[in-house]
Amino acid sequence: MSNSESLEPLRVSLSPQERFEEYLQTRGLRQTNQRKFLIEAVFEEHDHFDADELIDRLPRRGEENYVSSATVYRTLREFVDAGLLKSFQLDGRTVYELDYGYPQHDHLYCTVCRSLIEFQSDELMATRDQVAAEKGFRVSGHRMIIQGICKDCSKMRRKKRKQDLV
Amino acid sequence: MSNSESLEPLRVSLSPQERFEEYLQTRGLRQTNQRKFLIEAVFEEHDHFDADELIDRLPRRGEENYVSSATVYRTLREFVDAGLLKSFQLDGRTVYELDYGYPQHDHLYCTVCRSLIEFQSDELMATRDQVAAEKGFRVSGHRMIIQGICKDCSKMRRKKRKQDLV
DNA sequence: TTGTATGCAAATAATTTGCACCAAA
């Protein structure tokens, strides 16, 4: 899930940490070391990831700042609730990406190298809203994924085909 | 997964059954009673469904024409390979829909009644191809789902709010 | 006859949950 091209972040008044604090306070929830640690771990990488990949780069059981996977799963869902992350399904796994302080976008998904490439399209949004309006549908969001083969992988395939001919 | 609005079918030269026979023959696979039975069961309903829903309306163990769930799962994948069905992920489950003899389309997904409403949009396709071209991406397909609340559920919510005020 | 297909039950994989203990507020 690495190698994804990224857009420029937006300027936001609160840091993700502050924003999450706010979220917790308004609901009478608590600030714990695990939550503080996880929010840093998640926001220091501007990339797509799933729970497993995140757990992999976190301290192991017995090490300092270890967080159990149950808590990782629980906290990821809270981050989504809080509007810090977005999640979607890809090949059966739940993939997370930054949402807070990050512009709305959709993805191209390369089925060869499995990377996600982000793109923004006003036309897509316009089409979405028009289609919904025609059906009397009240839109809350959407998910568009274009599958195919990215530029690099196409190049490599061409090269490979040439080699195969030799 | 019922209650979905449907588009008109296309005219195709081969029936799904014939088309699947062809698929099996070109690969040296076999025509079994289970496969014949399942293709009928699947194509008699023009709707979205998941493996579980299909199994539910099939004969039970011990009854005539019983098909084990392992075979149902295996066969659904074959139908997708054969181009008879399409599949996608929704709320974690794999959802299937007719593909053969059915026009390309995308979906509005009502998060209240969980129904899928189909729509066709040439603009969406144009946007997709243009975005991909800009990134040098070779498109093989896409998946667009617009989430929100459908007309009927919106009405009901309004009605419910009024009642709540009384 | 020969390998493919099926049914069954066990195995997976990714999450979720129950519960006793821990710790913010």
Added chain:
DNA sequence: TTTGGTGCAAATTATTTGCATACAA
């Protein structure tokens, strides 16, 4: 001190797989 949070292990859910047997070609 009171409730929410965490870790652990067991439970879930949807699906896949191993294997012995059944059957299409």
